[in-house]
Amino acid sequence: xxxxxxINTTVxxxxxxxxxxxxxxxxxxxxNQAYSLSDFFTRISDFIENSLNLxxxxxxxxxxxxxxxxxxxxxxxxxxxxxxxxxxxxxxxxSELIRVVNKHGEITYKAFWETYNLGRxxxxxxxxxxxxxxxxxxxxxxxxxxxxxxxxxxxxxxxxLLSSIExxxxxxxxxxxxxxxxxxxxxxxxxxxxxxxxxxxxxxxxDLKGLVQVILDKAIDTIEAEKGSLMLYDISDNTLQVxxxxxxxxxxxxxxxxxxxxxxxKLKANEGIAGxxxxxxxxxxxxxxxxxxxFAKVDLDSGIxxxxxxxxxxxxxxxxxxxxxxxxxxxxxxxxxxxxxxALANQAAIAVDNAKLYELATKDGLTKLYIIRHFKSLxxxxxxxxxxxxxxxxxxxxxxxxxxxxxxxxxxxxxxxVLKEIAAAIQSTIRHIDIAARYGGEEFVVVxxxxxxxNAKIIAERIRVNVSKIEIKIDENNSVRPTVxxxxxxxxxxxxxxxxxxxxCADKALYQAKNNGKNCIYExxxxxxxxxxx
Numbered sequence: 001x002x003x004x005x006x007i008n009t010t011v012x013x014x015x016x017x018x019x020x021x022x023x024x025x026x027x028x029x030x031x032n033q034a035y036s037l038s039d040f041f042t043r044i045s046d047f048i049e050n051s052l053n054l055x056x057x058x059x060x061x062x063x064x065x066x067x068x069x070x071x072x073x074x075x076x077x078x079x080x081x082x083x084x085x086x087x088x089x090x091x092x093x094x095s096e097l098i099r100v101v102n103k104h105g106e107i108t109y110k111a112f113w114e115t116y117n118l119g120r121x122x123x124x125x126x127x128x129x130x131x132x133x134x135x136x137x138x139x140x141x142x143x144x145x146x147x148x149x150x151x152x153x154x155x156x157x158x159x160x161l162l163s164s165i166e167x168x169x170x171x172x173x174x175x176x177x178x179x180x181x182x183x184x185x186x187x188x189x190x191x192x193x194x195x196x197x198x199x200x201x202x203x204x205x206x207d208l209k210g211l212v213q214v215i216l217d218k219a220i221d222t223i224e225a226e227k228g229s230l231m232l233y234d235i236s237d238n239t240l241q242v243x244x245x246x247x248x249x250x251x252x253x254x255x256x257x258x259x260x261x262x263x264x265x266k267l268k269a270n271e272g273i274a275g276x277x278x279x280x281x282x283x284x285x286x287x288x289x290x291x292x293x294x295f296a297k298v299d300l301d302s303g304i305x306x307x308x309x310x311x312x313x314x315x316x317x318x319x320x321x322x323x324x325x326x327x328x329x330x331x332x333x334x335x336x337x338x339x340x341x342x343a344l345a346n347q348a349a350i351a352v353d354n355a356k357l358y359e360l361a362t363k364d365g366l367t368k369l370y371i372i373r374h375f376k377s378l379x380x381x382x383x384x385x386x387x388x389x390x391x392x393x394x395x396x397x398x399x400x401x402x403x404x405x406x407x408x409x410x411x412x413x414x415x416x417x418v419l420k421e422i423a424a425a426i427q428s429t430i431r432h433i434d435i436a437a438r439y440g441g442e443e444f445v446v447v448x449x450x451x452x453x454x455n456a457k458i459i460a461e462r463i464r465v466n467v468s469k470i471e472i473k474i475d476e477n478n479s480v481r482p483t484v485x486x487x488x489x490x491x492x493x494x495x496x497x498x499x500x501x502x503x504x505c506a507d508k509a510l511y512q513a514k515n516n517g518k519n520c521i522y523e524x525x526x527x528x529x530x531x532x533x534x
Contacts, residue, residue: 023051023157024164031168037061040172048161052154055142058121062136069140082116089126090135095166097125097141097159103149124150127162129169136173209244209258211355215348216246219324223337225308226326230348231267231274232312233320239266240274240320259424260368272296273309274321281318283310283342287332308333310345314353322348364438366416367423375437375445380499382435382449386491394456396446397506398463398486401518403442406482410474417472418482425466430459444484445506453490453523457532460486460521464533468519485513488523488532495527 027047034040045057060067060080068081084090088109089098100108101124107113125141139162144150150158216228227247231240242264248254256262270279273294277284286292289305306327312320322345327333362374370378379395386393400406400422407415419442426436426444435447446463448456464484472480487510491497494505509524512531516522521532 024160027161028164028168031165034168034172037172037176040168044165048158051161052158053145055122055145057142058123058140060138060140062134062138067135067138078120080116080118080120082112082118084135086112086115087138088112090128090138095128095130095163097127097155097162100124100126125155125158127159129166131170131173137169211351212244212348213246213258215344215351216244216322216324219322219341219344220247222340223308223324223333224328224331225324225333226328228322228324230312230352231278231321231323232352233269233278233318234266237266238269240269240278241266243320255428259427260420261424267296273307274323277309277311277321278318281311281313283308283338285309285333285338287327306333308337308341310338310341312345312349312352314349319349319352367419367438369423369427369444370435370437372437372439375435375439375447376499378435379447379502382447383491383497383499383502386449387497391450392452392493393491394448394451394453395489395491395502395506396448396456396460396463396486397439397489397503397510398444398446398484399510399514400442401483401485401514403482406480410478410480414472414474414480418470418480421470421472422467422482422484425470426463429463429466434459445503453488453493453525456488456490457521457523460488461533464519464521483519485510485518486521487511487513488521490523490525493525 027044030043030047031040034043041059045059048054048057058069058080060069060082062084065084066081067084067087068079070079089100100113102108107119113119121140122142123140124143127139127141128135129137129139141158212230216230220226220228225247227245229242229246230244232243233240242257245254245257248257253262257264267275269275273284273286273292273296275296276294284294285306285308286294287306295304304325306325308324310322310324311318312322322341324333324337324341327337359368362370364371382393385391400418403415403418406418419438423436423438423444426446430436430446430448433449435449437445439445446459448459451459464486467482467484470482472482474480487506487508489502489505489509491502494501505524509522509529512522512529513520516531523530523532
């Protein structure tokens with residue numbers, strides 16, 4: 001009788017072992033068929049939940065010391081996360097089931113559970129997976145659907161299931177880490193490529209505003225931000241002021257700021273975040289928005305939710321700051337973003353420092369157009385090129401109508417504003433290859449390379465019309481609406497194919513425009529003058 005019972009028990013144990021082995025084999029087959037880590041967790045969870053009639057399994061992934069998992073509440077996806085250093089069940093570095101609820105249903109680690117709101121998981125056991133003594137994943141095991149207690153055999157079986165998938169899990173985690181490293185490497189290479197291109201642009205782009213806009217564009221695009229600005233220090237009043245902006249929704253405001261037509265609020269050194277960064281030569285990241293007490297009052301109405309501010313340092317001295325504002329999609333600026341912007345800021349500082357010296361030597365301080373000496377040098381170069389390749393070039397010479405009356409009536413400050421506005425209108429109308437300069441007190445010239453007079457007339461007319469749209473308010477009852485007269489001459493179709501003759505011919509055509517009603521265009525052609533406007 002006893003022998004029969006022993007045989008029966010042995011058979012039952014063999015059957016049980018067979019079923020367990022078969023189950024483990026099926027689980028490993030399913031796990032190995034997974035095509036991603038998330039798919040792996042989905043397949044494993046479904047299998048184990050069905051095998052043991054569990055309510056739910058959740059897998060927490062270690063992401064830089066923070067364990068995270070996602071779960072559904074109705075149709076809403078929620079995230080639970082906790083700090084690995086604070087987890088009391090990660091002290092032993094052993095991969096085994098740890099009971100977190102006693103037989104009376106009381107939470108063993110109550111304070112930890114309440115801190116991270118883990119009660120939502122209805123968890124009874126935790127099981128950690130380690131790779132080289134580092135916890136990489138934690139499995140949260142809920143209660144059973146029928147509310148019954150786990151038997152010892154079920155817990156042994158559950159441990160076997162979880163142990164069997166551990167090598168596959170480690171494989172997927174390594175694969176995920178490799179993919180992350182590849183992504184990081186590709187991003188680093190991309191960033192290095194951007195930095196290299198900008199370093200080359202610093203040497204070849206002589207337009208500071210254009211170069212800074214390129215830098216801001218790359219910065220905003222790379223770290224996925226909304227907008228950016230460059231502030232420069234003015235030693236005369238010890239203030240920082242925005243000189244270049246990029247990414248504003250209001251493109252007219254962006255244009256006006258970049259062309260000096262709108263003066264932004266100034267910050268004293270050490271005032272607000274930008275002033276502090278400038279004074280201390282140390283970058284600041286803030287993701288607190290208006291809650292950050294370091295913001296100046298003027299910044300609080302600027303819609304800033306996050307800010308990355310980096311100093312511009314040239315030859316050991318602060319010369320300004322770069323601001324990158326509002327990470328997109330509610331994300332936060334991080335250390336990688338800071339490192340990239342600091343590298344860009346180094347290039348920007350070199351560009352600004354070089355451009356300041358270049359601008360002092362070549363640009364008019366008021367209008368920011370080329371001065372006459374540099375203009376003639378550029379024109380001479382273009383004329384030699386046109387002669388070498390037998391191409392044409394057209395020169396526009398223009399004069400502000402009745403400008404003396406503006407100065408006499410409203411003062412030189414208003415006159416200066418008229419000059420700045422007209423210079424901005426010219427610069428915004430011409431092409432990138434064209435060359436604009438302030439020729440005298442109220443005279444401007446524009447070189448149009450590779451452009452015949454018939455096409456130059458179109459550009460001249462656009463300039464004339466755009467200038468006539470300018471209105472400078474003096475007070476409620478008075479405003480200034482400037483106009484310009486323009487003379488045109490085409491090279492080499494002039495009396496003598498040289499610079500002096502070209503300028504004289506354009507000047508004579510301008511004289512005709514001034515003496516025939518003003519606010520019009522005349523062309524010099526073969527010793528005669530032809531009106532180009534109605």
